Amino acid sequence: MAVNKENYHKIREELDANNVQLIAVSKIKPIEDILALYDLGQKDFGENYVQELVDKNSNITNKSINWHFIGHLQTNKVKYIANFVYLIHSVDSLKLLQEIDKQGKKNNRIINCLLQIYIATEETKYGLDENELTDILNEVNFGNLPNVSIEGLMGMASFSDDLTKVKQEFQNLRNIKSKYPQLQTLSMGMSQDYKTAIEEGSNMVRIGSLLFGERNSK
Ligand SMILES: *Cc1c(COP(=O)(O)O)cnc(C)c1O
Numbered sequence: 001m002a003v004n005k006e007n008y009h010k011i012r013e014e015l016d017a018n019n020v021q022l023i024a025v026s027k028i029k030p031i032e033d034i035l036a037l038y039d040l041g042q043k044d045f046g047e048n049y050v051q052e053l054v055d056k057n058s059n060i061t062n063k064s065i066n067w068h069f070i071g072h073l074q075t076n077k078v079k080y081i082a083n084f085v086y087l088i089h090s091v092d093s094l095k096l097l098q099e100i101d102k103q104g105k106k107n108n109r110i111i112n113c114l115l116q117i118y119i120a121t122e123e124t125k126y127g128l129d130e131n132e133l134t135d136i137l138n139e140v141n142f143g144n145l146p147n148v149s150i151e152g153l154m155g156m157a158s159f160s161d162d163l164t165k166v167k168q169e170f171q172n173l174r175n176i177k178s179k180y181p182q183l184q185t186l187s188m189g190m191s192q193d194y195k196t197a198i199e200e201g202s203n204m205v206r207i208g209s210l211l212f213g214e215r216n217s218k
Pocket residue numbers: 025027048070071156189190191192206207208209210
């Protein structure tokens with residue numbers, strides 16, 4: 001399925017007007033689709049699977065793409081993406097953050113991270129609660145993790161048509177973020193709910209199917 005350029009321009013305009021950054025979620029989509037959007041000026045792409053991201057990164061040369069890792073990240077796989085990943089959205093444990101720090105050190109770089117907060121009512125979604133968030137931020141403030149930089153928070157709302165409920169979940173995340181002025185980025189909103197997310201203060205949305213068409217599940 002081809003890239004939807006019309007949607008891209010429309011969404012891009014809408015986001016630019018609100019100072020919201022667009023992450024084009026290209027998981028399971030071919031490299032040609034990524035390059036088609038890149039040619040329209042899109043630089044930030046999001047991927048969910050380590051092996052797929054590693055393959056795409058090594059097969060796309062001479063382009064300045066910012067790769068965002070947005071899927072669930074296993075500790076033992078951090079090492080494969082540590083030398084090039086631009087922002088990891090899905091940090092959901094101190095153990096994972098410690099490993100990212102360790103790999104950052106090995107690669108002589110500081111790796112940008114978002115902490116994923118659990119806001120949905122579904123049991124399948126990963127994420128930290130507020131106590132765990134506080135613990136991790138304390139650890140970072142102590143200076144124990146010099147090779148990571150916590151840029152903000154990420155959350156996924158319930159997969160639901162009930163936008164009132166979704167709005168409430170986004171509101172919840174916005175309120176949590178507002179307690180930590182050092183956190184700049186609020187990554188929330190996908191194809192289905194990005195408009196609601198922007199109303200609730202999102203400044204980074206992760207959009208896949210509206211740009212690349214529906215996915216066959218992996
Ligand atoms: C797949 C995915 C998206 C994009 O989903 P769409 O509904 O296709 O826009 C955004 N965020 C995360 C974490 C995802 O896994």
